[in-house]
Amino acid sequence: MDSTVIFLAYAVILLACSMAGALLPRVGHLGERHAHLLVALSSGIFLGLLFLMLLPEAVEETEHGGFDTHYAMYALLGGFVLILCVDFFVKGDCAEGHSHGIASFSSLAGLSVHAVCDGMALAATFLAGEEVGLMATAGMCIHKFVVLFSLSSSMLMIEDNKSRILKKLFGFSLITPIAGLVFMLFLDGIDIDQYSGLPLSFAAGTFMYVAIAHMLPDALHEGRDAKTIAAIIAGILLMLAISLVFPHEHLA
Secondary structure: OOHHHHHHHHHHHHHHHHHHHHHHHHHOOOOHHHHHHHHHHHHHHHHHHHHHHHHHHHHHHHHHOOOOHHHHHHHHHHHHHHHHHHHHHHHOOOOOOOOOOOOOOOHHHHHHHHHHHHHHHHHHHHHHOHHHHHHHHHHHHHHHHHHHHHHHHHHHHHOOOHHHHHHHHHHHHHHHHHHHHHHHHHHHOOOHHHHOOHHHHHHHHHHHHHHHHHHHHHHHOOOOOHHHHHHHHHHHHHHHHHHHHOOOOOOO
């Protein structure tokens, strides 16, 4: 099946998980502590994917194509710097908010830029294979569930129009899937066989920025207690176990 079609299917699942988080404050309750641990777990999953799957795949594919490993690192750094620039210059002076504990609508602007970066990073994982993309989608679903839960909870405290809130949250939930689809179509236009692992290295750099600059700080911003660290390590160990039990088939 075409990778773009598969990405669309995963994007629908991501959207459903996001809206489940948005609706939860209306029908139930998720404690701040539990939300924080879910963020920590998802950041561990992303770190595991990055260091155990994406980076080794990128280096191996680059070397297989006859390029020196340094070229893989150049491409990796290029992807990282690209998302850094998008995050910094597009967001500008918009208000900043963490993935939980958000207090106002103004934080949506900054979070929207984060959501664009999330979509680009998610699409990038599909260069390493559909199974890697599936695991990245699972981690992103956890992350987005908590983000939308926190946004919804905060908005309900400052606005009574629940219908308007839901529309804003649905629009916000669409940002990551749409950005991912656009970036996915861009990646599909690259001749991977010609350039070997360099596109994958570049894509891994975009994923690295999201994992290290977005998700990990979200997990640690309330403190580095033992449970938070344990949740991060649990996510990493989960990816390690999956990589050992189900070895990834390389692209070459």
